[in-house]
Amino acid sequence: MIAARLALSELRRLAAGTLPRLALLALVVIPSLYAGLYLFANEDPYGRLHDVPAALVVEDRGATATDAVDGRTRDVRYGDQVAERLTGGEGGFGWVRTSQRDAEAGVRSGRYDAALVIGPSFSADLVSVADYRPRQASLTLLTNDANNYLSTTIADTVVGDVRDAIATQVGTQAADEFLQGFGSIHTELGAAVRGASELVDGAQRLASGSTELVEGTGRLASGAAQAADGAAALAAGTRALPSSAGRLADGAGRLSQGLGTLRDRTSTLPDDTRALATGAQQVAAGAGEVAGVADEVAAGVQQLDAAATTAREVLDVRLAALVDAGRLTQQEADEVAALAADALGGVDALDEAVARAAGRLDELGSGAAQVATGAQQLADAAPALSDGIATAAAGGRQLASGTAQLRGAAGTLADDLDRLAQGTAEVSTGAQQLAAGSGTLAQGASELDGGLTELRDRLSAGLGAVPDLDRATEEATARTIADPVTIAKDELARAGSYGAGLAPFFLSLAAWIGGYVLFLLVRPLSSRALATGAHTWQTAVGGWLPGVLIGVAQVTLMYLLVTYALDIVPVHGAATLGLLVLASAAFVAILQALNVWFGAVGEFLGLVLMLVQLVTAGGTFPWQTIPEPLLSLHRVLPMSYTVEGLRQTLYGGDLGTAASYAGILAAVLLAALAATAWAARRRRTWTPTRLQPELVL
Known part of the structure; x- marks a missing residue:
């Protein structure tokens, strides 16, 4: 009760008279004026940046960009896009397009707070990546801290945002073309896979046909070798035919001469008929030999003809198969068939010639036998022979003529058989080469099949690895590649404006100023209470209560002004007001x-303590950025906890944290009251210094 009476007495003293009342009103209003003016001035400075003049210089000459997918070109002027973005309201400042000389002069004189210069090669540098000669495009920012340091900082932020926006735009276009290129690659690779599959099918057919070719050419080479051996044997057998035919011709000539002599000398017929019978028998024996050789030759030629016919049939079948399989053209097959026909055609002619010669030799043998029989009959019946001598002479002439023809045919037959042997040998060599070549072809076809199969499989695997995106996915992917990170704000507590962000600091500072000016009028202790010997706690609280009551009026008015006039509405209004009241009381x-402790010096220390807390409370920058030893002071001075607590109540933070800060302020309050009570105890004793202080304010 003593403390209440002391407080009431002090309030009556302060309200006694018009000027004291006005002074008391001023004490109540001062914190609201301080906090209100500061918060009003800093309510939304970023929203008024358009009133800050800045110069914009665009020297960009533009460039031609080439689409990497379809090769189409387009003209781009990224410098103009930047200018439109800045002057269209996204640039923060009040940008004015001008020349570089004017911009530099304006920044130097302070007419412009900053200037942005877009160089002549800006667009060309941005599209240089498409030519694989990449160059970074640059923006030149002219600033002058002598104009305003924060303008420079804000200009850096604005230009950084513009740079990010242009980089995202260009990066999106480049990524989009890149992904479209992947689509083209996927399409072309798909066509390549289909072509490779067709090649694999063709290679498999080639390998199968080449295997059949190897088998056919092997049989052809074997048949050609047999034909060559037969032709060689036939040629060797017919080499004795010309000499035998010569002997036969000589014998036929002598026979003709003998028949002539016989015709002329029929008078000596009995003796001559015996000689004739002997000669006829010799002729019959020679004709038999010749006929036997001719039969052997005819048999050999028939074998050769059969082998040649077989070889021709086999060759025709294989050539037709190769043409059907596409391994040989019809013209090449016809040339091979013509070569074989030329080589084997002589066999047919030889067969006919030998058959005719054999027939004639058979006739000759038959005739010689008849001559021998006739000669014997003539010898037995010489008188009846003279009539047949003329016929025999005529037959002798025919025999001489036929044997002469046989001699010529035998020579021709021998020459033809030699050529046949040579031709069949060449055919055999060619067939062997063809067989060897077909084997190489088969091996190559097998390797080709394996290589093409591997190519198809690898192309198929590559096709699966190349993305095939639809247009919407391409555009979304390009945007993500160009701007892969987005910031999702999860605001646990939000100030809302720059002014609201500074409110905890200015409200705390205003509360301290309000308490500071109070003791310009309010007496910290009642001298009468000290003189009467009242309890020191009651005296201390009695001197504290008037200031607290005025402080409540100060912070209440300040709270109403900030909430309703400046529209900084606390999330937790009652907690905010309660914390302000507690802070003011502390x-x-x-x-x-x-x-109480230091008198006039104490008032000066209160001002110094306010200045120290001004820089240690962390009201603008995070308190962790404060250097030592100020950082240590932050942890022990009360305004730090007032600022932190008001942030929790104003923005909707953690009330538990705010309560802990309130507890610290309450502890500071009790400690300060205890210090005042201790000082009141000491002040009961009057000293010369108290009676006549050295400094009076």
Whole structure:
């Protein structure tokens, strides 16, 4: 009760008279003026940046960009796009397009706070990546801290945002063309896979046909070798035919001469008929030999003809198969068939010639036998022979003529058989080469099949690895590649404006100022209470309560002004007002203790303590950025906890954290009151210094 009476008495003293009342009103209003003016001035400075003049210089000459997918070109002027973005309201400042000389002069003189210069090669540098000669495009920012340091900082941020936006745009276009190129690659690779599959099918057919070719050419080479051997044997057998035919011709000539002599000398017929019978028998024996050789030759030629016919049939079948399989053209097959026909055609002619010669030799043998029989009959019946001599002479002439023809045919037959042997040998060699070549072809076809199969499989695997995106996915992917990170804000507590962000600091500072000015009028302790010997706690609280009551009026008015006039509405209004009241009470207690302990010096220390807390409370920048030893002071001075607590209540933070800060302020309050009570105990004793202080304010 003593403390309440002391407080009421002090309030009556302060309200006694018009000027004291006005002074008391001023004490109540001062914190609201301080906090209100500061918060009003800093309510939304970023929203008024358009009033800050800045120069914009666009020297970009533009460039031609080539589409990497379809090769189409387009003209781009990224410098103009940047200018439109800045002057269209996204640039923050009030941008004015001008020349570089004017921009530099304006920044130097302060007419412009900053200037942005877009160089002549800006667009060309941005599209240089498409030519694989990449160059970074640059923006030149002219600033002058002598104009305003924060303008430079804000200009850096604005230009950085513009740079990010242009980089995202260009990166999106480049990524889009890149992904479209993947689509083209996928399409072309799909066509390549289909072509490779067709090649694999053709290679498999080639391998199968080449295997059949190897088998056919092997049989052809074997048949050709047999034909060559037969032709060689036939040629060797017919080499004795010309000499035998010569002997036969000689014998036929002599026979003709003998028949002539016989015709002329029929008078000696009995003797001559015996000689004739002997000669006829010799002729019959020679004709038999010749006929036997001719039969052997005819048999050999028939075998050769059969082998040649077989070889021709086999060759025709294989050539037709090769043409059907596409391994040989019809013209090449016809040339091979013509070559074989030329080589084997002589066999047919030889067969006919030998058959005719054999027939004639058979006739000759038959005739010789008849001559021998006739000669014997003539010898037995010489008188009846003279009539047949003329016929025999005529037959002798025919025999001589036929044997002469046989001699010529035998020579021709021998020559033909030699050529046949040579031709069949060449055919055999060619067939062997063809067989060897077909084997190489078969091996190559097998390797080709394996290589093409591997190519098809690898192309198929590559096709699966190349993305095939639809247009919407391409565009979304391109945007993500160009701007892969987005910031999703999860605001646990939000100030809402720059002014609201500074409110905890200015409200705390205003509460301290309000407590500081109180003791310009309010007495920290009642001298009468000290003189009457009242309890020191009651005296301390009695001196503290008037300041607290005025402080409540100060922070209440300040709270109403900030909430309703400046529209900074606290999320937790009651907690905010309660914390302001507690902070004001704690600040009043601290300032009371300083005044009680140090008098006029205590008032000066209160001002110094306000200045120290101004830089240590962390009201603007995070308190962790404060250097030592100020950082240590941040942890022990009360305004730090007032600022942190008001942030929780104003923005909707953690009330538990705010309560802990309130607990620290309450502890500071009690400690300050205890210090005042201790000082009140000491002040019961009057000293010369108290009676006549060295410094009076």
